[in-house]
Amino acid sequence: MQWRLHISGPYETRSAYVDKEVSIGRTELATIRIDDPGLSRLNTTFFIDEGDLLVADENSTNGTFVNGERLTGRPRILRDGDEIQIGSGTRIRIEQSGPEKTVLPAATPKRPEIPSTKNKSELAPSAATPSGIPLWVYAASASLTLLILILGGVAIYLLVRPDKTVSNPKTPALTKITTFSVIPVRVIDPLGGEDEEDLDDLIASWETAEEEIKAENVADVTVDPANKDEADLNVTAAFLADRIRKAMEARNAETGIRPAGLNVPKELFGDGVIKQKAKLREMNARGYRQPMDFADLAAKRLSRELMEMPMATQSFYLDVGGSASDAPFTSFAFPDQRQEIVPGNPKFDAIARLAANFAGRKYDLNNPADRKQMRMRLLRMFHPRAKGILKEIADAYFQRFGRPLRVTSLTRSMDYQILLNSNNPNSFKVRGEGALPPHTSGCAFDLARKHMTAEEQNFVMAKLAEMERAGKLDALIEYGANACFHVFIYDDGIPPRM
Numbered sequence: 001m002q003w004r005l006h007i008s009g010p011y012e013t014r015s016a017y018v019d020k021e022v023s024i025g026r027t028e029l030a031t032i033r034i035d036d037p038g039l040s041r042l043n044t045t046f047f048i049d050e051g052d053l054l055v056a057d058e059n060s061t062n063g064t065f066v067n068g069e070r071l072t073g074r075p076r077i078l079r080d081g082d083e084i085q086i087g088s089g090t091r092i093r094i095e096q097s098g099p100e101k102t103v104l105p106a107a108t109p110k111r112p113e114i115p116s117t118k119n120k121s122e123l124a125p126s127a128a129t130p131s132g133i134p135l136w137v138y139a140a141s142a143s144l145t146l147l148i149l150i151l152g153g154v155a156i157y158l159l160v161r162p163d164k165t166v167s168n169p170k171t172p173a174l175t176k177i178t179t180f181s182v183i184p185v186r187v188i189d190p191l192g193g194e195d196e197e198d199l200d201d202l203i204a205s206w207e208t209a210e211e212e213i214k215a216e217n218v219a220d221v222t223v224d225p226a227n228k229d230e231a232d233l234n235v236t237a238a239f240l241a242d243r244i245r246k247a248m249e250a251r252n253a254e255t256g257i258r259p260a261g262l263n264v265p266k267e268l269f270g271d272g273v274i275k276q277k278a279k280l281r282e283m284n285a286r287g288y289r290q291p292m293d294f295a296d297l298a299a300k301r302l303s304r305e306l307m308e309m310p311m312a313t314q315s316f317y318l319d320v321g322g323s324a325s326d327a328p329f330t331s332f333a334f335p336d337q338r339q340e341i342v343p344g345n346p347k348f349d350a351i352a353r354l355a356a357n358f359a360g361r362k363y364d365l366n367n368p369a370d371r372k373q374m375r376m377r378l379l380r381m382f383h384p385r386a387k388g389i390l391k392e393i394a395d396a397y398f399q400r401f402g403r404p405l406r407v408t409s410l411t412r413s414m415d416y417q418i419l420l421n422s423n424n425p426n427s428f429k430v431r432g433e434g435a436l437p438p439h440t441s442g443c444a445f446d447l448a449r450k451h452m453t454a455e456e457q458n459f460v461m462a463k464l465a466e467m468e469r470a471g472k473l474d475a476l477i478e479y480g481a482n483a484c485f486h487v488f489i490y491d492d493g494i495p496p497r498m
Contacts (some may be wrong), residue, residue, distance in 0.1 A: 001098035003053040003078075005046060009034040009267055010089040021047040023058070024086065037269055038062050038088025038479060046078075046474060053078045053094065062087060062479035068258070069150035080355045085258070086268035088477055093350035097232035129491075138182045155419040210420060211411070219373050221311065224360045229404075232310045233359060243317040257483045261454035267465040268477045268485070275474045276438060276495035283441060288491075290440040291413040293332040295347035297378040298354040306381040306411060306442050308359070316390065316405040319448065321376030323420060326368035332415035381411040383442040386489045389473060393487075396463050401456055406448040408484060412439045443491050446484040461483060472493045 003018045016022055016032060023030045023046075026039040040060035046052055057064035064071040065085040066078070080096035134351075153233040220236045254260055291297045298316040300306040311318050329341040329351050341348050355363040355374065363370040381388075394405045417437060438444035449457050464485060476486045490496070
C-alpha cells in the first residue's frame with residue numbers, strides 16, 4: 001500500500017509519496033519546501049505508522065486543517081481522499097493506492113492446563129496439607145500467579161516504551177513518536193521550528209491578540225475643541241460601545257476564518273513579507289528607534305513622531321489596550337532589564353510631561369486607574385501617514401456594509417509585545433534590539449475578520465489588493481487564533497527598493 005500527497009501551493013503543484021516521513025514548510029527545515037508565507041518554517045509532517053498515514057501539526061502559527069477541522073493534540077490517521085489545508089493557500093489531497101491493510105483478529109491466549117484429578121493413580125505421589133489439599137495445588141497456583149505478574153509487567157512496558165525514532169536529515173531531531181493506545185503522540189518543537197532572528201517568523205508569530213476591549217473599562221476622552229489637530233479624539237465610551245455592538249452584530253451568512261466563497265487575491269499571500277522586511281530594514285538604517293516601553297511611546301507622542309488615533313469613528317473602532325495594566329510604569333532594556341520609572345530615572349520626564357497634559361487631560365501617575373487609561377491611549381499611537389490609509393479602507397467598508405471595521409492592533413512597545421507573547425505558545429521572545437517587529441514600527445495595523453462573512457472579507461481584500469498595486473501598502477491574510485488582515489504602510493510613502 002502506498003500513500004501519495006497531491007500538493008497545490010499558491011504558485012506550484014506537485015506530488016510526493018510518503019515512505020517513512022515527509023514534512024512540509026516554507027524553509028529548508030522541511031522535506032518539501034513550499035513558497036507560501038502563511039506556512040511556518042516547519043509546518044506539518046506526514047508519517048507512516050504500522051501502514052497507516054498520520055498527520056501532525058508542528059505547532060505551526062496558522063495551523064493544519066483536516067477536512068476543514070483544525071488539528072489539535074495528537075496526530076490524526078488519514079484516509080484516501082482527505083483534504084488538508086495549511087498556510088495561506090496550500091491544499092493537500094491524500095491518495096491511497098495498493099491493497100488495503102489487513103487487520104488480523106487478536107489471538108485468544110490459551111488457558112494454562114491444570115492436571116486432571118479424576119485419576120489420582122496417574123499422578124506422582126505428593127504430600128497433603130492438614131486441610132487435605134495436596135501441596136502441588138498450592139505450588140501450581142503460586143507459579144501461575146507469578147507468571148501472570150511477569151506477563152503483566154511485560155505488557156505495561158511494551159505499552160509505554162518509546163517507539164523508534166524516524167531519522168530524516170532534513171527535519172529536526174525532535175521527531176520521536178511515543179505510542180499510547182492507537183494514535184501516537186509526537187514530541188514536537190514548541191516553537192514550530194521558528195527562528196527568533198528571522199523577520200518572516202516575527203511577522204507570523206508576533207501577531208498575538210490582546211484581550212478584547214470592554215467599553216465599560218475605557219474612560220471618555222475629552223479634548224479642547226479649539227485644538228483642531230486633536231479634536232477628533234473626543235470620543236465617549238458610550239460611542240465606543242455602540243461601534244463594538246454594530247461591528248459584531250450577527251450576520252445572516254456564514255462567518256469565520258475560511259467561510260465558503262473566500263477568494264484570496266495573490267497580493268495578500270505573495271511578496272508582502274519580503275516587502276515589509278525590506279522596508280523595516282530601511283527604517284532601521286535611517287535610525288528609527290523602536291519604542292522599548294511606554295515611556296518611549298510617550299516621547300514619540302510628545303515629539304509628534306507618532307500620533308494618537310481616536311478610539312472610535314463612524315467607520316472603525318480600536319480594539320486595543322484590553323491587556324493594559326494599571327501597574328507603575330517601568331523602563332525596559334534587553335535582555336530583560338526592568339526598572340520602575342520614578343523621579344531621577346532618565347525616562348521619567350517624558351511620562352511626567354505627558355501625564356501633566358495629555359491633549360488637555362491630566363493624569364495622576366500615583367493613581368492605578370489613571371496609569372491604565374494612559375497605557376490604553378498610548379497603544380492608540382500610529383504613524384501620521386497611516387491614518388489616511390486606515391480611514392480610506394474603513395470608509396469604503398462602512399459605505400458598503402454599514403458597519404465599522406474592528407482594528408485589533410496599532411503600535412506596541414517592545415515590553416508590551418513581549419508581555420503578550422508570554423501567553424502565546426506559538427511565539428518567542430526576541431533577544432536583542434536588532435529585530436524590528438512590525439507593530440513596534442508604528443506602520444502596521446490589523447483588521448479582525450473572523451466575524452465577517454465571505455462577502456465582507458472579499459470586499460476588504462479587494463480594496464487592500466487595489467491599494468497594494470498602487471504602492472500604498474502591503475497586506476497579508478493571517479489565519480489561526482488571531483485571524484486578521486495584517487496591513488503595513490510605508491513610513492516615507494515610498495515602496496521599498498527590491
